[in-house]
Every structure is written in C-alpha cells, then in structure tokens.
Amino acid sequence: MRITILSLFPEFFDSPLSCGLMAKARARGVLDVRVENPRDRATDKHRTVDDTPYGGGPGMVMQVDPLARTLDSLAKPGRILLLSPKGRPMSQELARELASEEALTLVCGRYEGIDARFEELYPVTSVSVGDFVLNGGEAGALCLVEAVARLLPDFMGKQASGDEESFSRGLLEYPHYTRPEEYRGLRVPAVLLSGDHARIAAWRREQSLTTTLAARPELLAEAGVEASDLDFLRDLPRRALGRNLCVALVHHPVLTGERKVGTTSLTNLDLHDICRVSRSYGVRAVYATTPLADQRALAESLAAHWVAGEGGRGNPDRSEALRLLRVVPDLAAVRAEMAEAFGRPPLVVATSAKGAGTVTPGRIAGRLARQPVLLVFGTGHGLAPEVLREADETLRPIRPFADYNHLPVRAAVAVTLDRLLADHG
Ligand SMILES: C[S@@+](CC[C@H](N)C(=O)[O-])C[C@H]1O[C@@H](n2cnc3c(N)ncnc32)[C@H](O)[C@@H]1O
Numbered sequence: 001m002r003i004t005i006l007s008l009f010p011e012f013f014d015s016p017l018s019c020g021l022m023a024k025a026r027a028r029g030v031l032d033v034r035v036e037n038p039r040d041r042a043t044d045k046h047r048t049v050d051d052t053p054y055g056g057g058p059g060m061v062m063q064v065d066p067l068a069r070t071l072d073s074l075a076k077p078g079r080i081l082l083l084s085p086k087g088r089p090m091s092q093e094l095a096r097e098l099a100s101e102e103a104l105t106l107v108c109g110r111y112e113g114i115d116a117r118f119e120e121l122y123p124v125t126s127v128s129v130g131d132f133v134l135n136g137g138e139a140g141a142l143c144l145v146e147a148v149a150r151l152l153p154d155f156m157g158k159q160a161s162g163d164e165e166s167f168s169r170g171l172l173e174y175p176h177y178t179r180p181e182e183y184r185g186l187r188v189p190a191v192l193l194s195g196d197h198a199r200i201a202a203w204r205r206e207q208s209l210t211t212t213l214a215a216r217p218e219l220l221a222e223a224g225v226e227a228s229d230l231d232f233l234r235d236l237p238r239r240a241l242g243r244n245l246c247v248a249l250v251h252h253p254v255l256t257g258e259r260k261v262g263t264t265s266l267t268n269l270d271l272h273d274i275c276r277v278s279r280s281y282g283v284r285a286v287y288a289t290t291p292l293a294d295q296r297a298l299a300e301s302l303a304a305h306w307v308a309g310e311g312g313r314g315n316p317d318r319s320e321a322l323r324l325l326r327v328v329p330d331l332a333a334v335r336a337e338m339a340e341a342f343g344r345p346p347l348v349v350a351t352s353a354k355g356a357g358t359v360t361p362g363r364i365a366g367r368l369a370r371q372p373v374l375l376v377f378g379t380g381h382g383l384a385p386e387v388l389r390e391a392d393e394t395l396r397p398i399r400p401f402a403d404y405n406h407l408p409v410r411a412a413v414a415v416t417l418d419r420l421l422a423d424h425g
Pocket residue numbers: 082083084085086107108109110111112113114127128129130131132133134135136137138140
C-alpha cells in the first residue's frame with residue numbers, strides 16, 4: 001500500500017516511521033509511506049501557504065492552492081483523507097475499510113484549518129481521531145497510518161495477533177501475562193498455566209466480556225455476542241446505577257387540558273408500563289403522587305392485586321414490576337422517603353417536552369454514580385411551572401429539534417431510562 005502524507009511539518013514523521021515494525025514493513029516494501037510538503041508547491045518567493053481568514057477572526061487559514069498543487073502532482077493519490085475534528089470518528093472498522101485500499105493520501109491541517117473549498121474540489125473523507133483539538137493533523141495521521149498498516153497482510157510477523165486484539169471482534173481484549181509466574185505476590189491466573197486450550201479460550205472470552213461490560217458497555221450492542229455470552233453477562237455483578245434512581249409520576253400540580261394547573265387521574269396503563277420499564281432498567285422505586293386520597297387507595301389496591309393477590313400468582317413478572325410502586329401525596333413525600341432510604345436528599349431532575357433543559361442525560365448518568373437522583377415526569381400536559389422551578393435540574397427534552405415531540409409519558413419514561421442507563425445498569 002502507498003500512503004502519502006501532506007504536511008507542513010514533514011520532520012514530524014521521521015522517528016515514528018523509522019522504528020519498530022513500521023521501519024521493517026517499509027524496508028520489506030509492505031508499505032510505502034511518503035511525506036509531501038505543500039510549501040514546496042507554493043508559487044511566491046516567500047513560499048506562503050497560509051493567510052488571514054476572510055470575515056476576520058484569530059489565526060491563519062491554510063490556502064487551498066499549495067495543497068491542490070501537491071495533490072495534483074501525485075501519481076497515485078488513492079482515497080483522500082482529511083484529518084479534521086469534524087470528521088468521521090476513527091475506529092477499527094474504518095481502519096479495516098482503509099486497509100483494503102491500494103493507496104491513501106492523508107491531508108494534515110494546521111493553524112485554524114484549511115480553506116473550505118479544498119473539500120469541494122476533491123472527494124475527501126474527513127477523519128477525526130477524537131473529540132479534542134490538536135495543533136495539527138500530523139498526530140492523527142500517525143494514528144491512522146499505524147492502525148491501517150498493522151492490518152496489511154505481512155505487516156505483523158504472526159497475522160493471528162491482529163485478529164485477537166481489542167475491537168477486532170467488537171470486544172475489548174482479555175488481559176495478558178508473561179514470566180515470572182508470580183510477581184510481588186500476584187500470580188498468573190492458574191487457567192493460563194493449565195495447557196488446556198479450550199479452557200484458556202473460554203477464560204479469555206469471559207475476560208473480554210467482563211472488561212467490555214465494565215469499561216465500554218456500549219460496544220456490546222455491536223459486538224458479535226452469542227447466547228452463551230449473554231448468559232455469562234447476565235450473571236456478572238455490574239455497576240447498578242439504576243439502584244440510585246427513582247422515578248416519580250406526578251398527577252398534581254400538572255397542566256390540564258385548558259392549560260391550567262390542576263390534577264389528573266391515575267391510569268392503570270401508566271402505572272403498569274412505567275413499573276415494567278423501570279424494573280427492566282433496575283430502577284429502585286416508582287412513585288405515583290396524587291393529593292387525592294381515593295385515587296391513592298385505588299392505586300394501592302391495584303398494586304396489592306398484582307403484588308400479593310391473584311394477579312401476582314398468575315403473573316409473577318408483573319408482580320415483580322409492580323413491587324416498585326409507592327403511592328404518596330406529593331413530591332415532598334418522595335424526597336423525604338428517598339432522603340431516608342439513601343441517607344441524603346436526591347438530586348431532583350424534572351422533565352419537559354419544552355425548553356432547552358439545564359442538563360443532558362449523559363451528565364445525569366455521571367451524577368448517578370455518585371448520588372441518588374429523582375426523575376420527575378408529569379401527566380396531563382406536563383409538569384406545572386412551579387415543579388420545574390423547584391427542581392434542581394431540568395432534563396433536555398427528548399427530540400428537542402423535531403417539529404413534533406409529544407410522547408406519551410410511558411414512552412418518555414422508557415426513552416429517558418434508556419438514555420440514562422442503557423445496558424450499563
Ligand atoms: C488547531 S486545529 C484547527 C481546529 C479548528 N479551528 C476547530 O476549531 O475545529 C488544526 C488542524 O489539526 C487537525 N486536528 C485537530 N484536532 C483533530 C482531531 N481531533 N482529529 C483529527 N484532526 C485534528 C486538523 O487537521 C486541523 O485542521
């Protein structure tokens with residue numbers, strides 16, 4: 001494969017391309033890497049490659065012409081990749097895709113970036129190496145070159161090592177050990193010394209699954225996990241973030257049909273479905289709040305039927321879900337119960353289909369690891385303004401940019417819990 005790198009700092013690549021496997025692969029002709037400096041194609045006597053931005057602003061912008069001339073001079077540019085924080089995230093999947101190309105050209109930006117017309121003139125794939133900003137594309141280009149090169153046939157001495165690595169089967173890698181057998185009291189796991197290859201393979205698979213669940217659970221969704229893997233994962237202890245989370249379904253004060261603040265009636269379907277969803281995500285408790293004593297009595301008799309009565313005997317799954325239900329007069333009672341159960345008051349997070357919200361699900365997921373959280377949902381036309389005002393945070397709405405986002409509260413609970421807990425808890 002030929003890789004051409006366009007960079008204003010060719011010396012950046014001197015050492016990394018001349019050591020280890022990379023140097024050997026280049027010497028054997030597995031990989032032909034060249035670095036071209038667009039400054040060599042500048043046409044003025046100062047060899048200018050940048051200029052100030054139109055419209056003003058800080059920094060300089062790389063001019064399109066020196067880059068275009070350099071690209072046009074290449075006999076075999078192949079697929080053109082532009083290192084950019086706006087690009088497609090670099091991944092093992094992209095590395096595999098690129099490894100099948102005959103040639104690649106990597107374009108490294110500097111300063112504030114490159115004149116936007118460059119991307120209009122050439123069929124460019126932008127690639128980002130992460131959600132951070134580097135001084136230039138060179139460090140990113142190196143990552144890309146290395147990730148792609150080691151997938152080329154003959155790059156590594158023993159091809160198998162490439163296949164076993166992290167991400168190649170969608171899972172993170174199992175731990176490795178080498179001599180000595182014991183170091184500072186820590187022994188190599190006995191199974192690795194057993195000589196039993198089937199057991200070693202099974203242990204490694206389980207270690208990969210355990211590491212992935214702990215460190216990057218979102219990878220499991222795309223990984224090639226089998227039924228036996230799922231059985232193993234189900235039995236693993238996990239960070240049960242849902243144990244720190246309670247859901248409240250508020251029936252007063254909420255906005256009613258006339259957009260006035262009032263009270264709604266409890267509904268059987270909401271209670272069933274919100275309890276089932278909450279149980280599925282490992283939520284600690286579901287509170288239904290209503291100031292109406294007869295409504296509370298109704299909800300309690302419904303729960304009793306499913307938890308301890310005839311319903312629960314016929315449908316134990318339903319019983320398990322309805323066990324989460326607590327019926328209380330108002331949010332103050334929920335707060336008090338949670339403060340007692342957790343030993344500290346919860347962070348109260350209200351939800352609304354309107355507005356921008358004060359916090360994202362990702363941030364609340366982070367907080368859940370450290371403190372109890374009460375997630376408050378409204379019935380009717382949503383929570384009354386005073387509930388939103390008194391909450392510590394308001395969650396960013398689901399689909400805030402869409403022209404229609406009127407979800408039933410049961411669906412809103414399901415979507416929100418998935419965003420907060422996904423398969424982590
Ligand atoms: C200082 S950066 C320009 C940042 C740009 N003004 C912005 O705010 O997005 C200069 C160059 O570094 C490269 N670069 C910076 N961060 C990167 C990243 N995360 N992934 C890939 N390339 C990156 C790009 O080639 C970029 O043109």
